[in-house]
Amino acid sequence: MSIAKKAKVDLNNELLAASQHGNLSEVKRLITAKADVAHQEKDHGVSPMMAAAVGGHKEVVHELLCNGAPWNALDRKGYCAGDYALRAGQSAVVDQIVNAGVSAELLFAQIDKNNRKAQGIASSDRVKVDSKEYINRNVRYTSGKLLDQSQDAVMMEWETPLMEAHAKILCPKENLDVLNIGFGMGIIDSALQKHKPKSHTIVEVHRGVLKKMREDGWDKKKGVTIVPGRWQDVMHELGQFDAIFFDTYGEYYDDMREFHSWLPRILRPGGTYSFFNGLCPDNIVFQGVMCQVVQIELAKFGIDAQFAECDINIGEKDWQGVNRKYFWSNTYYLPICKREVAKESKSGTGGQGSRSIAPTSSTDTEEKKT
Ligand SMILES: C[S@@+](CC[C@H](N)C(=O)[O-])C[C@H]1O[C@@H](n2cnc3c(N)ncnc32)[C@H](O)[C@@H]1O
Structure with a gap:
């Protein structure tokens, strides 16, 4: 692995740890240093937002969302950050993530009105055919x-x-x-x-x-x-x-x-x-x-x-x-x-x-x- 790539991996791992511990100032520093807010560790697919959600660290979740972390990323088992918060009993974070999802969906609907059907949300999971x-x-x-x-x-x-x-x-x-x-x-x-x-x-x-x-x-x-x-x-x-x-x-x-x-x-x-x-x-x-x-x-x-x-x-x-x-x-x-x-x-x-x-x-x- 190149030195630059290793440095990036280290930054991403540090962001994951800082998010898990609810260390907001460190999260901000790492984001400024170009850590990837959407990074998911390779074994289980845990993202910084999932890690923060478990601990109920609302400010960290907010910071990650504001910097473009996807609210709906899934880990290797198909759970999203909201599921992590739900299982940990962090209802305020569940609401925060649901609100972010609602805003994102409404925004996408406006931006991409004509071009979403190919990858849009099915009206029910019965759907498999055009x-x-x-x-x-x-x-x-x-x-x-x-x-x-x-x-x-x-x-x-x-x-x-x-x-x-x-x-x-x-x-x-x-x-x-x-x-x-x-x-x-x-x-x-x-x-x-x-x-x-x-x-x-x-x-x-x-x-x-x-x-x-x-x-x-x-x-x-x-x-x-x-x-x-x-x-x-x-x-x-x-x-x-x-x-x-x-x-x-x-x-x-x-x-x-x-x-x-x-x-x-x-x-x-x-x-x-x-x-x-x-x-x-x-x-x-x-x-x-x-x-x-x-x-x-x-x-x-x-x-x-x-x-x-x-x-x-x-x-x-x-x-x-x-x-x-x-x-x-x-x-x-x-x-x-x-x-x-x-x-x-x-x-x-x-x-x-x-x-x-x-x-x-x-x-x-x-x-x-x-
Ligand atoms: C899930 S089934 C409806 C089941 C119904 N609610 C029942 O109680 O049996 C969907 C039906 O919608 C029809 N359908 C699908 N697309 C349609 C469309 N664009 N316009 C009218 N009917 C449509 C299908 O042919 C199918 O009969």
């Missing part, structure tokens, strides 16, 4: 599952209690106009039907799924309208709803964000929106970040998002016959997103006839508020 590729693939209904041709699960029966919980919060009473994006196995749609909606619109793109819907008689059910096509292509013809559910496949969070920009046009004031929350289900810290990102982004549209904890019970046997798992946690954070009742619209709702013209950008909404 959305357009999925549409051209065959799908197959088999016992308790909807699989694509690679045996990846598009939808699974174990989600039934979750879908029923979604339907319950979406329909607090009967006679509502409801919209569901993505039929899959129709579990949410069957659950919504139990709440006796006035109208029930289902947008679905896949020909195999549409065929199954017809075979099962969904096209003949009273009050049900099937809108074939990608939601992206049919939004302008949908009208307004009291309750909206979104659960697609092969899409990214950026797609969901685009869908959210339609909500001010299609969700009535006082109405409820929810979605399958498969955002980063394998890491509680990342999921916390994404839930907050959703909360902040929906707030710009006058929609208050809360997350209700639901216990879920999935065993290894539930995944039999499936190429890969898409959910790991025993807790599901069910989104309950309510559109505010604006003062001027309290007396009347938009009515089915009102047509959307274009999605709203969060900046449009902000401008209107000022």
